[in-house]
Amino acid sequence: MTPPAPKRRVTVNDVAREAGVSPATVSKALNDTGQLRPATRQSVREAAERLGFVLDGVGRSLASGRTYSVAVLTGDAIGRFSIPIMLGAENALAAGKMLVFLCDSRDDPLREQHYLRNLLERRAEGVIVTGRRTEPRAPIDAALPAVYAFAPSADPADCSVIPDDEAGVTLVVDHLVALGRTRVAHITGPASHLSARTRAEWGAARLATHGLEPHGAALFGEWSEAWGRAATEALIGHGPTLPDAIMCGSDQIARGVTERLRERGVRVPADIAVTGYDDWDVMVDGSRPTLTTINPRLGQIGRRAAELLLDKIAGRERPGIERIAPQLVSRASTLGEL
Structure with a gap:
């Protein structure tokens, strides 16, 4: 044929x-x-659509002097935080027909410099810099418009968009207190992580506004289910009084907590309410019962970072840190089966 x-x-x-x-x-x-x-x-656009006309991107770039491309530079090799941020950024950039590249430095400064050199050579118009931790990071060493997402720049003259952990913890504490919980314990990740310290310290401070003290000192460990189980055993295995709520610094920890409580015959939430943090669907849906948690709205962080990057490319500087308000997602681990 x-x-x-x-x-x-x-x-x-x-x-x-x-x-x-x-x-x-x-x-x-x-x-x-x-x-x-x-x-x-x-009328012209409708005609182009009917015929299936595709703009010549190369010609468009030559005519305008622009490449219509930006990068998301991350050190989060797993993608747990950077992928939702990139998707949010793409939603904002798509209207301008901007192409988004994902560059994973794997927290390697040499690899990061390699990507930055390549982005400059390819005339990328800007970069969104993100990572897997919330500690301020050193500004990138490149002549590229940059906005920092999730992990802010250490330079206050830069533009950064970050999750509001203090607001998130406030939502959790107020939710538990409204449910009548007064003995609130806290299990979280490594003390070396800013997010773990912030959530623990702000949790204690918010309880104080309700006239309450934490049920014991915050327990710092790992961002893992295994640590959640071990810390829960320590909590319920010692002391004359059990907590009636456990705030967890992550959903992974919270899932381990609910597993260990169930194994010990403790009812969730009838005996102890449990909350997580991050709204990671794999964890919250896999937990029994499903987890009440905080959604940090990573997609909105990415979208806002992209909007600010477009402003910066256009010459409109917006220095400083912008915080994105989180959302409390109430589920069975505090409310019971609905």
Whole structure:
């Protein structure tokens, strides 16, 4: 059989004939340039859509002097935080037909510099810098417009978008107190992590506003289910009084907590309510009962970082730190089966 002839590429001239305008008008309409009546611009775009016309990206870049590309530079090799942030950024950048690259430095400074050099060579227009921890990081060493997401820049002159952990912990404590819980323990990750310290310290401070003290000192360990089980055993195996709520610094820890409580015959939430942090679907849905937790809205962090990056590319500087308000997601581990 004779193979079908390759489909001919639709050209600007084809679109011009379809819309009844000149090729120059087509170029202006599709590239958002020139002074055209809205009806003419819309007519050209509809004609291009009917014919399946695809803009020549290379020609567009040469004509405008832009590459319409930005990068998300991360040290989060697992992608637990960087992927939702990138997806949020893509949602904001898609309207401008911007292409987004993901560059994983794996927390290696040499690899990071390699990516930055390549981005400069490829004339990327900007970069969103993110990571897996919330500690401030050193600014990137490159002449690229940059916005920092999740992990802020240590330079206050830079623009950073971060989760509001203090607001998240406030939501959790107020939720537990409203449910009548007064003996609130806290199990969290390594004391070397800013997020673990912030959640523990702010939890104690928020309890104090309700006239309450934490049920014992915060227990610092690992971001793991195994640590959640071990810490729970320490809590319920010692002392004359059990907590009536356990706040956890992550959903992984909280899942380990609920498992160990169930194994020991402690009812969740009838005897002890449990909360997590991060709203990681794999953990909250896999926990029994499902976890009440805090959604830090990583997608919104990415979207806002992208919006600020577009402003910076356009010459509108917005220095400082912007915090994204989290959301409390109430489920069975505090409310019971609904």
